Amino acid sequence: MHVTVIGAGSMGHGIAQVSAMAGHEVTLNDVDDERVRAGLEGVEANLAGGVERGKVTEAEREATLANLTGESDLTAAAAGADLVIEAVPEVMDLKTEVLGEAAAVAAEDALLASNTSSLSLTELASALPDPARVVGVHFFNPPHIMPLVEVVLAEQTAERTERRAVEYVEGLEKDAVVVRDSPGFASSRLGIALGLEAMRMVDEGVASVPDIDTAMREGYNHPMGPLMLTDLVGLDVRLDIAEYLRESFGERFRPPQVLRRKVAAGHLGKKSGEGFYVWEDGEAVGPSDEASR
């Protein structure tokens, strides 16, 4: 299958990687050549790490890279695609714009998929020419490690679209759960609720950032604390999701001040080098000064 991934950021490059590893012919798109290159380099680094840890063979690494190309022109990237997945920022207009542009040149029956964490698939589908082919394919971060993918059904999603989306996910050797379109789906709504409450506790000085995370890791057996997870996801991404859930569910999803402050300061988490923690070479080296105040 020809898969076009739009957006080569934290999620897009990983989605391109797992698709190429499963044998699909993948084109990775972003707004300019530099970002496309950064996405491809991200895939190369993941694969090199996989080879080093003995999780990926040299032959798999080479085959994956041979299946993967980058293209900053969306029309060229999506021409004839069988599956288009967008992983651009969590903004409805942006998602409809890129999927609409791609749909115009993709195969006639192409699946039009969104990696949105929270936005309404039904609204997204309504803004596209053939809503029956629209579906949510929600990967988790990082896509090459996390086994779950939520397949989210818009009101208009055809059964055939659902079946093809589930087949694609299973072909990646991941577990698909099918969920009805509801803000935040099954996963983000709960994940964000925990993350926002942890941030309110930071704002109130209840405990330090590492101690809040340790409490959830060691007391509740979470593999990672909610603030570390927020750094991994991206503070800007979580702010967008919280704003959207607040519109849908009310004040319980109001973004805490510390989140707004950090996003305004450009402290977006691992990807910018600082969020609730300071990051060096992909590792958290300690809490950020502001977070520990």
Ligand SMILES: NC(=O)c1ccc[n+]([C@@H]2O[C@H](COP(=O)([O-])OP(=O)(O)OC[C@H]3O[C@@H](n4cnc5c(N)ncnc54)[C@H](O)[C@@H]3O)[C@@H](O)[C@H]2O)c1
């Ligand atoms: N970060 C996570 O943990 C996570 C997990 C699951 C789902 N998501 C969802 O995935 C989507 C992307 O999130 P992310 O964390 O990868 O964001 P990101 O900011 O890391 O990457 C977004 C990329 O989209 C690119 N982009 C912006 N406009 C574009 C356009 N018009 N055409 C092509 N590319 C464009 C940006 O240049 C950037 O490289 C969001 O909808 C988010 O909610 C994120």
